[in-house]
Amino acid sequence: MNTQGEEMLQTAQNLIRQTGKTLNLSDADIQKLITPEHSHEAKLEIKLDNGSKKSFQAYRVQHNSNIGPYKGGIRFHPQVSLPEVQALATLMSIKCSVAGIPLGGGKGGIVVDPKTLSEAELERLSRAYVRAFAEFIGEEKDIPAPDVNTNGQIMSWMVDEYIKIKGGSTSEEQISKWRGTFTGKPIEIGGSLGRTEATGRGGVIALKELLSKLGSKFQASGPKPTIAVQGFGNVGYYFAEIASKEGFDIVAVSDSKGGIIYKNMEPLDIPLVMKCKKEKGTLSGCYCSGGVCELKGGRPISNEELLELGVDILVPSALENVIHKGNMTKIKAKIVVEMANGPVTEEAHDYLVEKGVYIIPDVFANSGGVTVSYLEWKQNMENEKWAEEKVNTRLLELMTQAFESIWFKFEKNKGSLKDAAFQVAIERMIT
Ligand code: GLU
Secondary structure, three states: OOHHHHHHHHHHHHHHHHHHHHOOOOHHHHHHHHOOOEEEEEEEEEEOOOOOEEEEEEEEEEEEOOOOOEEEEEEEEOOOOHHHHHHHHHHHHHHHHHHOOOOEEEEEEEEOOHHHOOHHHHHHHHHHHHHHHOOOOEOOOEEEEEOOOOOHHHHHHHHHHHHHHHOOOOOHHHHHHHHOOOOOOOHHHOOOOOHHHHHHHHHHHHHHHHHHHHHHHOOOOOOOOEEEEEOOOHHHHHHHHHHHHOOOEEEEEEEOOEEEEOOOOOOOOHHHHHHHHHHHOOOHHHOOHHHOHHHHOOEEEOHHHHHOOOOOEEEEOOOOOOEOOOOHHHOOOOEEEOOOOOOEOHHHHHHHHHOOOEEEOHHHHOOHHHHHHHHHHHHHHOOOOOOHHHHHHHHHHHHHHHHHHHHHHHHHHOOOHHHHHHHHHHHHHHO
16 A cells, blocks of 8 residues: 555545535535545556566546546656545645636546656557546546656657547547647647746746735845745746746755755856756756856755755745655745645644745645646637737736635635635635
């Protein structure tokens, strides 16, 4: 049994239970909100390059369709388990509902370490997934997307397989709708401009919204608020890049091997740091990036140290449970933006909130990705292609509205921003 998955499921269900009690819901209603509507399982058998056959366990969980078709990514990871996928599908229902988009929660996964497969094997596995679950997905039923270790390339194999199964020569409008069964696709096959940056962009919108509500209650330590970002993948990188353009100082960034910082916490040049990371493979060797290390005294730092820096804002964008009982007393930031899924444990969350730290919860902070997925789906359904500016404007509108609803509940009921986000989501799911 996978205890981590079980724990995640327990946590998600407890949050819904607590919220249900606050909202005076009946036990029967709470039970309905907790229970996934469908949990599909399949064994995917594919041919390996050496001619032998291998089976992989796969899941698609459909949690709640009260608001609209199921929506959520497919992850490829050795630790995938049924309870974990159920937990993630549950959180997708909350995320879509808070975001104010007409979609419900779903999630899928395959128990596999994709690094052990060749590209051809990965393609066969992706196509096998679609064959196994084709009858349950569809542009009006359940709309998968990328998640951990999956990307636009995998979506393009999946869409291709799906359209093959649907079959027959047909109109361009119909093909566009079938393509809407998957989001996070490459632009050439119906992907949306702005989707790649959307999660990071949405996180910056969330942060700016919070700061505008806090007004003078938030005092930056310097002329500009300082930020440390843990994780320099798609989410962390775009968060850092967009935030620095929006007037924040990104003073430390890290990837799984460690990070970098200047002696006096001068701001980093994010695109330059990325260029260096691409050249060197990791970030920790990039503290001399741009030849300024002598001048500014750049140095590598560990991931642990990054989290404990005296910055105004902390942005964990990589792993789960990085802020926990062991380091919660050392966190100095006044705001934490949860760009990863579940980076702050329940215990650390309650401790920090009690101390007066504002934590923008993952179900809202990283909802920019699924929000632009929704805009991609809408373009496909209407056979349209929107300019990037239109996508970004819609994202801003949707996230601003979502934050208004969260803030209204937060001011009314107190507690944490997470409590408020769950209250907004669940009220919408039951009405
Ligand atoms: N996997 C992303 C998430 O967890 C995106 C989901 C989607 O776009 O459907 O939010």
